[in-house]
Each structure stands twice: as structure tokens, then as C-alpha cells.
Amino acid sequence: MKSFVIFRRVIFAAALIPAVALIYWVFTGDTGPNPIDFITDTTGTTALTFLILTLTVTPLRRITARNELIKLRRMLGLFAFFYACLHMLTWSVLDWFFDWASMADDIVKRPFITLGMTTFLLLLPLAITSTAGWIRRLGRKWTQLHRLVYLAAFTAVIHFWWVVKADFREPRLWALALSVLLGFRAWWTLRARFSPS
């Protein structure tokens, strides 16, 4: 048990690496000729990575039969939200510098931005209700509410897909990863429903 606490701390520290690296690169000037684009890409990709990692916890737990893994799920989910916040802030502060009219225009007219914003709004209530108090208060409804994460992961992958111009190798990999992770769940659900108990 104690080793798992250490493991969890290691994961926590590792999850901070992208943020620390980004700050380091920004200060050393290693962000290339278009720093805002670089920061947008990095925070976005990291948010998606953590979102997908969050969804790997349950399948991993079932396959390995190590129940303590569930304790990583909230942390990974909150890191996904943390990086999604940085991604949003990059867009609204660095890219548009609070130009609300242009941002609203972007959300309405640019489908990939619409989906990015949708993803963020889907993650927001999940982050808010991630505390022990909210889990207790919501009871069964909490589980139902938090199924929104599947939708958020889906919109996040499509958001990435739509931002790419022609080279779809990377979004295709994310779509594949998400399909596998959701596939596990679909398979288990179907098996539970149709197997003679």
C-alpha cells in the first residue's frame, strides 16, 4: 500500500513535467518563431493525453485486477482539466488577448473551436464535482454525470482532427486509442447484459 502512495506521487510529479518544461522553454526561448502556436499545441496535446490516460485507468484496473489503480483516475482527470485550462487561457489571452467579439466569432464560425469549447464545457462540471463531498451528495447521479467524460474525449479527438490540415496521422492515432478504450467498455457492457448469470 505504501509503495502505491509513492507511485501515485511519482505520477503526480511526472504529470507536472509538461507544464514545467513549457515554462522552461518559454524562458529559454526554445518555443520557435511562433511561441503562441507552440504553447497552444503543447497544452492541447497534453490535455488530450491526460484525457486518454484517464480513460485507460478502468480497463487497466480490470485487466490487471489491481483495484488501487482507481485512485489514479481523479488525479489524471484533473490534470486533463488543468492542461485544458492552460490551453483555453493560451487561446483567450495570448492568441486573442481578450478580444471577446473575435473569440465569440471563432466559437460560432470555426467548427474546431466550437468543439474545443464544447470539450472544455463538458470537462468543467466533472472537475467541479470531483471532490469527495460532491461524490457523496450526488450518489448514483455522480456516476451518470461523469459518463460525460466519454463524450468529452470524443469531442476532443474530433477537435484535434479538424485542426489538422492534411497530415492526419496523429489524430488518427488518438482516434484509434479512444476507440480501443471505449471498445473495452462496450464489450464488457454487452457481455454483462447478455451473459447468463
Place this chain on the structure above:
Amino acid sequence: MLIRKAPDLRYSDVTPKSVYLRRREFIQAAAGAAAGAAVALSPFGGARAQAQAQGRAKLANVKKSPLSTTEKVNPYEDITGYNNFYEFGTDKDDPQRNAQKFVTRPWTIKVEGLVKAPATIDIDSFIKPYALEERIYRLRCVEAWSMVIPWVGFPLADVIKRLEPQPSAKFVEFTTLLDAKQMAGQRLPVLEWPYVEGLRMDEAMHPLAMLVVGLYGEVLPNQNGAPIRLVVPWKYGFKGIKSIVRIRFTDKQPRTSWEIANPREYGFYANVNPTVDHPRWSQASERRLGEFFRKKTLMFNGYDQVASLYSGLDLRRNY
């Protein structure tokens, strides 16, 4: 200030020091924003040093052009390290890395189609008749970023006059080298290879359109489209086809690579136009690399002298 009043812009204007100082200014502006302060307070690459002129060949007898802008030129490093040249990879820093060993001599250009004398011409004899001039042009990418670039080349119109197309020729089509051995990006079906671009004949004859063989007074780096590329400053950057091996005169509008890849997003004309929205990027504004705040995008990228080419043409439909 968007436009500097200095009559002549020299490279000393783009020393790392001035870049550094200029960046400080907008960092201070950005510091006003409390949110995301850690990120906003960055030096934004201010520490990057200008690339040293090692092994870079200077071009002789380059005349300054009155068509140059007096805006601040982007550093050599930005222009040669941030490229869309999918033949060498789809990330902005891929071409710089992957084009180093690209062989640009010997090189020939095939002239064909509706032209007086179809021929295959060696690159050096192709360039030879023309006086090289430096033109500092704005470059506006369809991805809503822009740069100011000191190209070296000659007017495309001079080349066309010399090649003598037939009166029936209505368009000129350009093709990039197809060589997946050297251009690893061509091994992937990202675009239909080889890259093809084209202009209407009157566009090609416009004095602003040029063929480029140099940058910053030196031989054009591979990642920027060596040995010879097209630059059409009033159009989005993707019209500026690189590493040209074929020029074909035709009576049919060429099917261009990006148009084939996504006709809803990229048209044949691709004129810089802040009033025609793109599904991915607002074209109303742009980010000049090296500057923090976006600036308004100008019609025809500020090259109003081309407007008469399009009188009577619905630019909303012919985007």
C-alpha cells in the same frame, strides 16, 4: 506603429538586440494580463541568436527594388526555421531539418505546353538573363500568421515574355520536383504529389509576381524552396510553389494541390482577403511573427495595385 518610416531598411535593423528590445515591449503589455502570467511574461524566444553566416553563399549584384516594404524584416532564423514545405515534413521545423541534403544542382526546368519553344533548361542558364533584385515582401499564410521577407529574384513577367507563350495560353502551371527519395514527405499521401500551383496569365504577368532564387542576399536555403520558387505576395503563402521543375502554359485552369486536397477551404485564386472567412482561421487578422498582438489583415495583403486584375470577379465565390 505598423509601418516604419525609415526610407531604407537594412539588416542591422534586425539584430538580436533590437528583436530582444521589441519583445520586451509587448511582454510589458502582456504583463497587464494577470491570467496566464507565467506564460505571458516570457521573453518569447528573445534569447535566440541570429544564425551565423557559415557556408552560406552571397549573391552578387543584387539591386534594391522600390517595390519593397519598409516594415521590419523577420530574422533569418524565423524565415528559415518556420516553413510549410510538406515535401520535407508537416511540422514547421521539419523542412529545416530534412532539407539539408537536398540536391539542387544539377537541376533543370521543363518548359512545355502552349509555348513557342518547349525546352528543358538548366537552372543556371534559366536564371542568367535576369538582373537579380531584392524585394522585401509581406508573406501572409492562410494559417493567419505573417512575416516580412527579403526575397531575391526577378519578375515572373520577364521570364514569361522571354519564353513567349502562345496567345491561346490562359494559365501558367508550376510543378515541384517529385522525388520521394530526397523528399521524405512525398512517401505519405498527405497531398497529391507532386505539388502543383498555377496563376492566370494576367496574374503571372503582374510586376509583383516573382521567381525567387535568394533570401537575405544569399542563395535560397533548401527549406525555402531552392533552387527556384514562386512568390506572389498578394496571395496566401501556399500559392508560392517551391523547388520548381516544370512550367507549363495551358488554356485550362490548373488543378492545384490544396484545391484538390480540400476544395471547400482552398481555392485557385487564394487572394489574401480579410472578408472571406476560412472554416479554420479567421482571415480578418493575423499574427506577424515576432509581435504579440494580432494586426488587421489587409485586402490583397496590402498590395492594392492588383485589385484591377479582379474587377468583375466575385471574390467570395472565387476564393
